[in-house]
Amino acid sequence: MTQPNDRRPMIEADGLSKFYGPFAASRDINFSVMQGELVAFLGPNGAGKSTTMKMLTGYIAPSEGEARIAGFNMMEDRIEGSKHLGYLPESGPLYMEMTPAGMLDFFAEARGLTGAKKRDRIEAVVDICDLSSVMFKAISKLSKGFKQRVGMSQALLHDPDVLILDEPTAGLDPNQIRGVRATMRRLAETKTILLSTHILQEVEAMADRVVMINEGRMVFSGDVQSLSTAGDGDLNEAFHRLTASKKKTGDDDQDSAEPTPSQESKAEAS
Numbered sequence: 001m002t003q004p005n006d007r008r009p010m011i012e013a014d015g016l017s018k019f020y021g022p023f024a025a026s027r028d029i030n031f032s033v034m035q036g037e038l039v040a041f042l043g044p045n046g047a048g049k050s051t052t053m054k055m056l057t058g059y060i061a062p063s064e065g066e067a068r069i070a071g072f073n074m075m076e077d078r079i080e081g082s083k084h085l086g087y088l089p090e091s092g093p094l095y096m097e098m099t100p101a102g103m104l105d106f107f108a109e110a111r112g113l114t115g116a117k118k119r120d121r122i123e124a125v126v127d128i129c130d131l132s133s134v135m136f137k138a139i140s141k142l143s144k145g146f147k148q149r150v151g152m153s154q155a156l157l158h159d160p161d162v163l164i165l166d167e168p169t170a171g172l173d174p175n176q177i178r179g180v181r182a183t184m185r186r187l188a189e190t191k192t193i194l195l196s197t198h199i200l201q202e203v204e205a206m207a208d209r210v211v212m213i214n215e216g217r218m219v220f221s222g223d224v225q226s227l228s229t230a231g232d233g234d235l236n237e238a239f240h241r242l243t244a245s246k247k248k249t250g251d252d253d254q255d256s257a258e259p260t261p262s263q264e265s266k267a268e269a270s
């Protein structure tokens, strides 16, 4: 078992920014997720969570800064970094006309898995994500919860040690949320996880630490207890205080998104 001081950073955002013309979707994001940690990535709609996750996974190029997975720069060594990484994008890379069985087979081959190894890994993710009842139905015909689980199974297929999950419980009913959370708790025993969510109970129940962004900038990095303290013991209040819009004008008024001095001390990169 990894001891706390043996841990190394498995996910690193090092000064990440993404500009679309003059608009900064994210700006100077700095944080690390250490081996074995589950870190919640919070922020209101449009804060820049998905953009940051896409940079971390090498899916889009940063305008500035560097993303590293297991120490690999995701622009220069994306193939090596991707061997360690499972990514569940917000909308899921689901081929709607395929069945889960066909899709997992396709992704397994693409990951270089063959023979018994391929069979074992498909069996393992079908079990983890509880997919056996839908393996031969078209993905387009599955409920949202099952589509989400198929997306998760794809992310887990090559048994990566790092997971980046973009809102894995978005749009699910309470029973489905329970199922996904139970799966994540199990995964968190052995993997490093960065998870974006809007659900604060999820953070309380599962996260070791929280990184929060607002209007593209980091406004908090710390443990759940410190986040709660920032809201006088109430996570909803903390979320509100840290993410209440400071914009006075349009979206490209970037200077107005500066954290206040008290928030800045909480947003130190770990």
Ligand SMILES: Nc1ncnc2c1ncn2[C@@H]1O[C@H](COP(=O)(O)OP(=O)(O)OP(=O)(O)O)[C@@H](O)[C@H]1O
Pocket: 020, 024, 025, 043, 044, 045, 046, 047, 048, 049, 050, 051, 052, 090
């Ligand atoms: N390709 C793009 N071109 C221009 N603007 C973009 C592009 N992608 C994202 N944005 C903008 O960047 C900002 C951040 O978007 P992003 O999807 O990262 O937010 P988010 O925090 O993931 O939001 P949500 O919680 O709603 O999913 C938004 O204002 C969005 O409109």
